[in-house]
Amino acid sequence: MKKYIYILLIVSTFISCDDELEQTNPNVVTQENFWKTGDDVLSGLAATYKMFRHIDNGYWGVRGVELTNGRGDDFFIRNDVKALYELSTFSNTPSTGTPTSIFTGCYTGIFRANQIIDNIGTVEVSDADKEKFVAEAKFLRALNYFHLVINYGAVPIFTSVPQTREEYFIQQSPESEVWVQIENDFKEAAANLPVTYPSQWVGRATKGAAIGYLGKVYLYQQKWEDAVTQFSTLTTPTGMPKAPYNYDLLADFQENFLPGNDNNIESLFEIQNQNVGGTEPWAGENANESQGVTTAQEFAPTEVGGWFEAHPTEKIFQEFQEEKTTDGDFDPRMYASLIWDYPGATFYNIPYAEFSSPFGYSAKIKKYQNWFDDNEGIWISEINEKALRFADVLLMYAEALTMQGRSAEAVPLVNRIRERASLSAIAALGQTEMMEEIRHQRMIEFFREGLRFYDLKRWGLIEQEINNSDKVGKEFLVLPKHAYFPIPQSEMNTNPNIDQNPDW
Numbered sequence: 001m002k003k004y005i006y007i008l009l010i011v012s013t014f015i016s017c018d019d020e021l022e023q024t025n026p027n028v029v030t031q032e033n034f035w036k037t038g039d040d041v042l043s044g045l046a047a048t049y050k051m052f053r054h055i056d057n058g059y060w061g062v063r064g065v066e067l068t069n070g071r072g073d074d075f076f077i078r079n080d081v082k083a084l085y086e087l088s089t090f091s092n093t094p095s096t097g098t099p100t101s102i103f104t105g106c107y108t109g110i111f112r113a114n115q116i117i118d119n120i121g122t123v124e125v126s127d128a129d130k131e132k133f134v135a136e137a138k139f140l141r142a143l144n145y146f147h148l149v150i151n152y153g154a155v156p157i158f159t160s161v162p163q164t165r166e167e168y169f170i171q172q173s174p175e176s177e178v179w180v181q182i183e184n185d186f187k188e189a190a191a192n193l194p195v196t197y198p199s200q201w202v203g204r205a206t207k208g209a210a211i212g213y214l215g216k217v218y219l220y221q222q223k224w225e226d227a228v229t230q231f232s233t234l235t236t237p238t239g240m241p242k243a244p245y246n247y248d249l250l251a252d253f254q255e256n257f258l259p260g261n262d263n264n265i266e267s268l269f270e271i272q273n274q275n276v277g278g279t280e281p282w283a284g285e286n287a288n289e290s291q292g293v294t295t296a297q298e299f300a301p302t303e304v305g306g307w308f309e310a311h312p313t314e315k316i317f318q319e320f321q322e323e324k325t326t327d328g329d330f331d332p333r334m335y336a337s338l339i340w341d342y343p344g345a346t347f348y349n350i351p352y353a354e355f356s357s358p359f360g361y362s363a364k365i366k367k368y369q370n371w372f373d374d375n376e377g378i379w380i381s382e383i384n385e386k387a388l389r390f391a392d393v394l395l396m397y398a399e400a401l402t403m404q405g406r407s408a409e410a411v412p413l414v415n416r417i418r419e420r421a422s423l424s425a426i427a428a429l430g431q432t433e434m435m436e437e438i439r440h441q442r443m444i445e446f447f448r449e450g451l452r453f454y455d456l457k458r459w460g461l462i463e464q465e466i467n468n469s470d471k472v473g474k475e476f477l478v479l480p481k482h483a484y485f486p487i488p489q490s491e492m493n494t495n496p497n498i499d500q501n502p503d504w
Contacts, residue, residue: 057105068450089473142185254336292380
């Protein structure tokens with residue numbers, strides 16, 4: 001995927017009543033001269049992958065990262081960008097910009113995936129290659145629908161490109177049907193995707209990624225045994241690698257979030273970022289657009305060229321300190337995720353004590369920042385976003401076992417996470433105690449990775465945990481209203497057949 005040439009896939013058709021005018025310009029991409037070769041499909045896939053890191057509409061672009069993290073009890077977004085502050089403080093409306101952009105981005109990805117699936121029949125490649133291309137497109141479609149269902153609930157389902165105006169304006173499908181669509185796409189992807197690719201295609205969706213996401217989809221629906229079946233395909237009961245997959249934890253947690261360690265053994269799926277292309281992150285889909293992201297620059301302190309948009313809450317700062325390592329130090333994940341005023345602390349090669357704290361928080365975000373450089377001056381980060389890590393598989397596997405009353409089987413899986421963090425091993429725990437341990441580990445393991453709010457929602461703990469925090473705006477939280485974003489007002493204005501989410 002790092003070698004993909006990112007292009008915007010635009011297919012145009014021209015209609016004329018005069019036969020003499022019905023000529024095809026060989027220099028223009030049309031439905032008639034595209035979808036002929038494997039390279040055309042690869043271009044279509046590249047355009048579909050690219051949506052994940054789009055600066056405004058991408059789920060792992062800066063706005064998507066802010067959206068997925070912003071509502072958690074561990075995260076605060078200051079009032080610099082109105083839409084971000086609104087979603088972080090539960091004061092958003094159907095017209096709030098960022099949720100609208102992510103809704104648009106997901107459907108753009110789905111449209112592009114459907115183009116590939118609809119047109120694969122005209123492509124001159126083997127049937128085996130067609131099967132793999134379709135499986136890859138369905139993986140991408142499923143991932144976009146997963147993001148839609150956990151954020152918006154019931155949404156319209158498109159499995160082909162609409163051919164008429166009326167086909168664009170369809171009703172929502174019940175949330176249960178959206179989940180079925182996601183399951184079916186990930187199942188087909190898991191059946192037909194390769195285990196690995198040649199090195200020039202690193203980053204493309206693999207069989208292991210599809211299995212991991214299918215397990216996650218089952219977990220979110222509390223289909224515990226189905227989740228166990230998928231996760232057990234990827235790892236042994238002790239959490240060690242299992243052939244033909246070689247997924248494992250990196251010895252050093254921090255290395256997941258440093259340049260040079262992308263696409264490592266801990267990653268099932270990553271969003272590929274590069275400091276290549278144009279120099280303008282906000283240029284849109286054209287030659288001037290950079291293929292990196294601005295997230296690190298926007299989260300960095302002002303002293304190093306940042307906009308200090310986001311901050312960890314005091315709650316997460318204290319959560320990291322609940323348990324010391326076996327040698328009495330802070331959890332290494334705390335050092336990798338946060339920076340605070342401890343002896344010898346430096347950030348961007350500056351003593352931490354020299355940084356201001358305009359909002360009074362004890363710590364700043366370190367994970368995914370280019371803190372080893374002098375500043376974030378170029379506004380472009382090329383650290384890949386780790387969309388699905390093996391650590392997530394281990395803890396989801398442990399959770400699925402625990403929720404079936406099999407907490408003893410979950411112990412070695414949790415201990416793998418604890419061992420890397422230099423924490424003492426745990427012995428057998430009851431279901432309640434094991435779930436408390438899993439919830440604690442997930443909170444500190446995945447800080448800044450966009451999982452916290454969705455974990456709280458599926459555990460039924462949004463209100464309890466957010467109210468029990470120092471999160472700004474917690475007084476505006478209303479449930480079940482804020483468990484989902486509203487359908488964007490722009491969609492309500494355009495589609496006469498869609499209904500607004502309850503309570504909005």
